[in-house]
Amino acid sequence: MAAIVALVVSSQAAVGETRVGLMAPLTGPFALLGQQMEAGAEAAAKQTDVTLITADDRCEANGGASAARRLLDEGVTIVVGGLCSEAMEAALPVLTEAGVPMISAGVRADRFTDKRSKEGWLFWRVAPRDDAERTAVSQLLVPLWRNDLFAIVDDGTIYGREIAETFRLAAEVNGLKPVFVDTFRPQSENQVALVSRLVRSGARKVFVGGDRDDIAIIARDAAAAGSELVIAGGELLRAASTNQLQAGVLMVAVPEAPEIGEGYAVSAFAAVEIAAAASKHSSQRSGDLTETLENGTFETALGLVKFDDKGDLSINPYRLHRFDGEKFVLVEEDQ
Structure with a gap:
């Protein structure tokens, strides 16, 4: 386990098909945000050479449960995305029972990681907590x-x-x-x-x-x-x-990465990078995927990412920016 903790996991490792599921609202009032996730996830899937399977959760409970079941039927070993709390709460029990981890790119409600241990959810997120x-x-x-x-x-x-x-x-x-x-x-x-x-x-x-x-x-x-x-x-x-x-x-x-896309594209891109890296690393070493997520440090578009014992980002991603008259720039870049 110590070796995994020390390892910086790269999504460029390993060979063989990795099937990653994307759960996002692709229809309904939040479709634009879901499409941002889809664009970011697709771009990362091409870069990391994974097979991306997409399911529309419609940002509702029934949609979340049905999206989770569809992704399992497609043989995914890890799921990313997730924007709406109602869809996520319905999907997590389905995914956890199947032993499939979820990396959320959008759900911020504190309760998901605060309750993770009690509920036994296989849940991590690159989206920041509400607080x-x-x-x-x-x-x-x-x-x-x-x-x-x-x-x-x-x-x-x-x-x-x-x-x-x-x-x-x-x-x-x-x-x-x-x-x-x-x-x-x-x-x-x-x-x-x-x-x-x-x-x-x-x-x-x-x-x-x-x-x-x-x-x-x-x-x-x-x-x-x-x-x-x-x-x-x-x-x-x-x-x-x-x-x-x-x-x-x-x-x-949170800093943006306009070269990747707007809104949720960046967090979805990073979630797929982590999913690909963790899957390939575990496959190479016949290891446990959840153990890799718990202990690995991942190279992503958001920088190096490591999760804490709740499944949240170990380092708060928010940074200070200054408006230069046209756009916001990171203060350290503005010095």
Whole structure:
């Protein structure tokens, strides 16, 4: 087992057919996202020389169970994909009973890995956990803003409150206290009053628990007021917006790989890379596929990937980005 732990597993190893199943919503309201997964998985299958079998889970429970059974009938030894919780919850018992592992490229709900041991699910994921973004905001911004006066505001939504409150608590645990905390009215035409309060507080930085439109308006009004306020937000900053974003806005988000594709294409590509590498490595050594997934380190489009004892990524994938006026770039690339 120690040898497996130390090994960096490459998808370019081994020969012989490897049949990988893709479970994704290819029809219905989430078909566009499922098609992103399909595109990424197909590209990785060609690169790693595996046979990809696709099944439509329709993003629903019945669809998930029927997709899992279809993939088993096709003789797959591992399944990737999975976007919707309802489909995943129905598919996992079917796959686990058959001894077929699942690597999710899309399901983020914490309960899937939190319950993995209790349920006995053969489940891993390259998609981040729901709480990974909140954790990353704290891990990245607390040390970065340690010597600055900072504020925390949110839009009153569950998402906004949770991410802002997690950051506030993490700051206080580290002996830091924001100079200003407030909830603003979202979707307003301007945020002049909020910006005025932020300026009066003396804050030099502000974390905003909100969407791209609101952050763009706050940044616009801050610039109009002559403030050099540095504004940061979460991955909702990647959403489409009719409001131009100011250069310098910070975003905590998972890096993208546009050369592979948009949205879920990248995570599906990485999931197939892992499935291919683990399958071929296990086949070569007559080993156990689940043991390889548990202990291997995999070369992927997301970088080196290793899973923790819950089946989550062992390293939080979120990174800090800065908007350069046209696009978000990784902060380390922007130095």
